[in-house]
Amino acid sequence: MAGIYLHIPFCKSKCAYCNFFSVVSEKQRIDFIEALKKEAIERKDYLGGEVVRTVYFGGGTPSLLKPSEIAGILEVLYKNYKIIENPEITLEANPDTVSRESLSEYKSLGVNRLSVGIQSFCDDDLQYLSRKHDSRHARQVLDWAQEVGFQEVTMDLIYGIPTLTDEKWHRNLETFFATGINHLSAYALTVEEKTTLGQRINKGVAAPVDEDAMIRQYQILVEMTENQGFEHYEISNFARPGHYSKHNTIYWKGEKYLGLGPSAHSFDGVSRQWNVASVKDYCESYSFEREELTLNDRYNEYIMTSLRTMWGVDLEHIRKEFGENYSERFKKAIKKYIFEGKIYQKDQKFVLNDDGMLFADGIAAELFI
Numbered sequence: 395m396a397g398i399y400l401h402i403p404f405c406k407s408k409c410a411y412c413n414f415f416s417v418v419s420e421k422q423r424i425d426f427i428e429a430l431k432k433e434a435i436e437r438k439d440y441l442g443g444e445v446v447r448t449v450y451f452g453g454g455t456p457s458l459l460k461p462s463e464i465a466g467i468l469e470v471l472y473k474n475y476k477i478i479e480n481p482e483i484t485l486e487a488n489p490d491t492v493s494r495e496s497l498s499e500y501k502s503l504g505v506n507r508l509s510v511g512i513q514s515f516c517d518d519d520l521q522y523l524s525r526k527h528d529s530r531h532a533r534q535v536l537d538w539a540q541e542v543g544f545q546e547v548t549m550d551l552i553y554g555i556p557t558l559t560d561e562k563w564h565r566n567l568e569t570f571f572a573t574g575i576n577h578l579s580a581y582a583l584t585v586e587e588k589t590t591l592g593q594r595i596n597k598g599v600a601a602p603v604d605e606d607a608m609i610r611q612y613q614i615l616v617e618m619t620e621n622q623g624f625e626h627y628e629i630s631n632f633a634r635p636g637h638y639s640k641h642n643t644i645y646w647k648g649e650k651y652l653g654l655g656p657s658a659h660s661f662d663g664v665s666r667q668w669n670v671a672s673v674k675d676y677c678e679s680y681s682f683e684r685e686e687l688t689l690n691d692r693y694n695e696y697i698m699t700s701l702r703t704m705w706g707v708d709l710e711h712i713r714k715e716f717g718e719n720y721s722e723r724f725k726k727a728i729k730k731y732i733f734e735g736k737i738y739q740k741d742q743k744f745v746l747n748d749d750g751m752l753f754a755d756g757i758a759a760e761l762f763i
């Protein structure tokens with residue numbers, strides 16, 4: 395089974411830390427929607443007829459699109475792809491761009507999972523990140539989501555923000571648990587040089603990130619979510635059993651996905667391709683870059699993505715998919731991390747423990763071929 399990702403590139407304003415492709419002007423909104431539908435039709439064979447089980451509207455801010463626009467896009471997908479009955483359809487929403495009515499309309503179109511960009515329930519953190527909403531908006535949108543009947547809701551929170559004390563982080567998590575929501579994506583604040591925040595920190599006008607606080611807050615996160623019965627199923631993702639993101643699991647398990655819209659990435663099992671990151675160019679003519687993956691590339695990707703999850707690296711999968719040489723090499727390389735207590739072995743699976751997850755990228759890089 396496969397998934398479809400749609401990149402909606404518009405945002406009301408640019409958040410200081412944002413490194414995603416998005417634009418503030420909605421001048422080309424109508425052209426963009428037409429180009430997106432055209433791309434969906436032209437690339438209908440990309441997934442090789444595989445059945446689609448997830449559709450994900452990400453961005454940018456998909457909730458800037460009117461329900462009627464989302465309906466038009468879904469109609470094109472249903473006409474051109476084999477989509478299972480009751481697919482997971484996720485829409486990312488920012489609190490300042492929705493109303494109770496718009497949420498209810500999205501739901502009536504078949505959107506059954508709402509991903510809300512809360513980031514923090516404290517106004518000073520939201521100001522540090524230059525988010526447009528405040529904590530009142532954040533609580534309001536979660537109430538509305540539940541009132542209109544969304545069963546699956548997830549929210550994003552960020553830790554490691556210099557204005558976020560450990561006590562406030564505790565309170566943010568308590569507020570999250572009190573909502574009864576079953577899924578949480580919690581990210582460490584990463585500062586990229588080229589972002590507004592990166593420049594502000596370089597100039598000394600914004601406080602820098604404190605790595606020790608980041609690690610402490612990660613530990614608080616792991617402990618509190620575990621106490622509440624959440625599974626830490628991917629480095630940044632926590633869910634009550636059975637409430638995992640089906641769409642993101644497609645990425646982590648190396649299944650096929652089609653990415654539509656500017657800057658969207660696609661994977662067909664043997665190659666990756668990514669669309670031009672410009673709304674203007676995307677609307678004028680569809681263009682992309684493509685990379686054929688070698689066996690080593692595919693092995694490295696498998697290590698990187700599977701190591702991030704609670705399902706871990708499967709030795710049997712390596713043997714079948716890549717051959718005996720790869721599995722022997724992996725067995726040798728992994729010993730060091732088992733000895734250091736960062737990874738544990740369960741049958742044929744090798745899984746990072748909570749502390750090991752802090753070093754996932756570095757460990758994966760050392761396991762690469």
Ligand code: SF4
Pocket residue numbers: 404405406407408409412413414416453454455488511
């Ligand atoms: S709303 Fe999201 S995509 Fe848009 S600027 Fe902020 S972080 Fe970036």
